[in-house]
Amino acid sequence: MKELLAPLKTHNRSVLTLLLLAAFIWSLFSVTWSRDLVHAGGWTTTVQIFEGLIKPDLSPEIVALAIESSWVTVVYAVTGMTVALIIAFIFGILGSGVLFSSHAVRVIAMGIFRGILATIRAIHELVWALLFVAVIGLSPYAAVFALGIPYGGILGRILADMINDVPKEPIQALRAAGASRLQCLLYGYLPLVRANMISYTMYRFECSIRSSAIMSFVGLGGLGYQIQLSLSDLNYDEVWTFLFFLIAIVVLIDAWSNSLRKRLVL
Amino acid sequence: MHIVEINNLSKQFGRKIAISSLSFDIKKGETVALIGPSGAGKSTLLNILAGSIPPDTGIYLLDGKPIQQYKNRRELANKIGVIRQQFDLVPALPAIHNVLAGRLGEWGFFKSMLSLFVPQDKQAAANALQRVGLLDKMHDQTSRMSGGEQQRVAMARLLVQNPEVILADEPVASLDPARAEDILEMLTKLVAEEKQTLVMSLHSVEYAKKYFSRIVALRDGEIFFDLPTEDITKEHLTGLYSLKELSQE
Ligand SMILES: Nc1ncnc2c1ncn2[C@@H]1O[C@H](COP(=O)(O)OP(=O)(O)OP(=O)(O)O)[C@@H](O)[C@H]1O
Ligand SMILES: [Mg+2]
Numbered sequence: 001m002k003e004l005l006a007p008l009k010t011h012n013r014s015v016l017t018l019l020l021l022a023a024f025i026w027s028l029f030s031v032t033w034s035r036d037l038v039h040a041g042g043w044t045t046t047v048q049i050f051e052g053l054i055k056p057d058l059s060p061e062i063v064a065l066a067i068e069s070s071w072v073t074v075v076y077a078v079t080g081m082t083v084a085l086i087i088a089f090i091f092g093i094l095g096s097g098v099l100f101s102s103h104a105v106r107v108i109a110m111g112i113f114r115g116i117l118a119t120i121r122a123i124h125e126l127v128w129a130l131l132f133v134a135v136i137g138l139s140p141y142a143a144v145f146a147l148g149i150p151y152g153g154i155l156g157r158i159l160a161d162m163i164n165d166v167p168k169e170p171i172q173a174l175r176a177a178g179a180s181r182l183q184c185l186l187y188g189y190l191p192l193v194r195a196n197m198i199s200y201t202m203y204r205f206e207c208s209i210r211s212s213a214i215m216s217f218v219g220l221g222g223l224g225y226q227i228q229l230s231l232s233d234l235n236y237d238e239v240w241t242f243l244f245f246l247i248a249i250v251v252l253i254d255a256w257s258n259s260l261r262k263r264l265v266l
Numbered sequence: 267m268h269i270v271e272i273n274n275l276s277k278q279f280g281r282k283i284a285i286s287s288l289s290f291d292i293k294k295g296e297t298v299a300l301i302g303p304s305g306a307g308k309s310t311l312l313n314i315l316a317g318s319i320p321p322d323t324g325i326y327l328l329d330g331k332p333i334q335q336y337k338n339r340r341e342l343a344n345k346i347g348v349i350r351q352q353f354d355l356v357p358a359l360p361a362i363h364n365v366l367a368g369r370l371g372e373w374g375f376f377k378s379m380l381s382l383f384v385p386q387d388k389q390a391a392a393n394a395l396q397r398v399g400l401l402d403k404m405h406d407q408t409s410r411m412s413g414g415e416q417q418r419v420a421m422a423r424l425l426v427q428n429p430e431v432i433l434a435d436e437p438v439a440s441l442d443p444a445r446a447e448d449i450l451e452m453l454t455k456l457v458a459e460e461k462q463t464l465v466m467s468l469h470s471v472e473y474a475k476k477y478f479s480r481i482v483a484l485r486d487g488e489i490f491f492d493l494p495t496e497d498i499t500k501e502h503l504t505g506l507y508s509l510k511e512l513s514q515e
Contacts, residue, residue, distance in 0.1 A: 167353065169350065169351075169353040169354045170353070170354050170355060170356045170357075172318065172354065173348065173350070173354030173355070173367075173420075174356075174367055174370065175318075175339065176316060176318065176343070176346070176347070176348040177343055177347070177348075177367055177368050177370055177371060177423065177427050178339045178340045178342065178343025178344075178370055178371020178372070178427070179339070179367065179370035179371065179378075180339065180370075180375070182375050183370045183373070183375065183378050186375075186378055186379055186382065187356060187359070187363065187367050187370065187378065187382075188356055191356050191358040191359045191363075192356060192357075192358055194358055195358060
């Protein structure tokens with residue numbers, strides 16, 4: 001039986017690829033590509049949007065507003081990432097199982113903590129935002145936790161995986177030198193994953209800026225909120241001002257993370 | 267008198283017998299080279315001696331006490347230290363922390379955490395690095411060091427750990443001959459100074475004869491010969507390696 005299944009297994013991947021491809025093509029057909037899909041006044045709007053792109057509104061009030069909203073967006077993202085890192089650190093380390101000596105405990109703990117991480121990241125930050133706004137109202141805490149919890153789930157999962165993928169020789173050597181499991185974490189696992197974890201966190205930080213901006217659509221202030229207001233007033237020149245600020249933040253973070261990464265190369 | 271006593275030790279991996287009924291003793295202060303063809307069981311034996319894998323059968327007394335009774339890692343770390351190829355260092359740490367890792371058995375959690383920020387026992391680390399000739403590289407990232415330098419950092423860690431027995435599994439396998447001799451010379455000298463016992467697996471018979479007082483040859487998990495270095499003749503060695511060819515056919 002096993003011999004019969006073996007060739008199937010090697011073809012599994014191509015079968016899966018074909019299936020996914022078929023699903024994709026089928027989904028194209030299930031969209032009704034009729035004219036009503038396209039906005040009737042689309043052309044004039046497009047022209048207006050491009051005009052805004054060339055002449056963004058740089059009046060002092062709008063620029064001041066953009067700076068203030070950028071600040072709010074960045075603050076939400078930074079605080080949210082701090083919460084995320086705390087969650088990731090605690091649950092990621094526990095979910096990697098390296099702190100538990102008994103095999104049974106390790107398996108159970110990995111199941112529980114990785115399960116928690118999977119659950120909190122399965123829910124999108126916007127959904128978390130709506131939930132928190134419903135519970136605690138339009139407070140900054142809603143934004144911070146809405147960001148921090150799902151990002152903590154993502155970062156925690158990555159941290160746990162990285163810890164599990166660490167080469168085993170250095171850890172064995174530490175054990176042989178008399179190190180406890182916690183000491184192995186300090187002198188082995190954490191330094192071994194540090195560089196990768198920092199660059200992944202920086203990448204996620206960039207994403208969190210975007211999320212933070214988007215999240216303010218639910219009314220939590222920040223760049224997204226301003227974009228929404230200007231959009232509903234059809235002030236595309238203002239929209240572009242805010243968008244340029246958003247792009248600038250992301251570019252700055254990218255530059256920062258590049259310089260960090262350079263210093264951290266192994 | 268005997269720091270290591272093993273009797274009828276065997277170890278099997280699935281159907282493969284890696285070690286079969288080995289018995290021998292090692293005196294305090296001896297330097298033993300383990301030689302033998304690939305797959306002879308040298309690494310398996312060293313891993314059992316280090317306590318990192320349990321034997322299937324047999325008795326292993328370390329300093330008169332069965333290895334299973336060393337429940338405490340720290341107690342074991344005082345008796346036995348291990349050095350392998352240079353991959354057992356943490357590349358992302360500066361040399362000093364890799365060296366101070368030899369102290370982890372004695373330190374508690376908070377002291378070891380503090381040490382990552384304010385190195386504790388810095389003097390011990392400096393002395394050890396001085397003895398392996400790397401004092402000036404104390405704060406260098408380990409990953410930026412050459413293979414030979416990394417192996418010397420590992421030796422400095424052993425100096426800080428200061429176990430009674432040092433087990434070395436092909437510590438010079440990935441070094442060029444000049445570097446390899448450097449490391450062997452340094453390690454055997456340090457072991458003599460500290461009155462430690464050394465057991466090292468090697469692929470080079472020449473180095474085994476040059477640096478060790480006793481040579482144990484393994485073949486197919488059994489002892490092929492176990493002799494003081496000066497008693498070893500060409501016949502012994504051709505026997506060891508020609509048999510290897512026979513068994514491979
Ligand atoms: N973890 C393991 N699982 C299965 N088989 C193993 C394992 N470790 C060792 N073996 C087998 O046991 C035998 C002895 O291996 P060992 O690594 O001790 O040899 P060695 O003398 O160190 O060889 P080399 O000189 O190549 O390092 C080999 O046949 C090997 O395939
Ligand atoms: Mg080996």
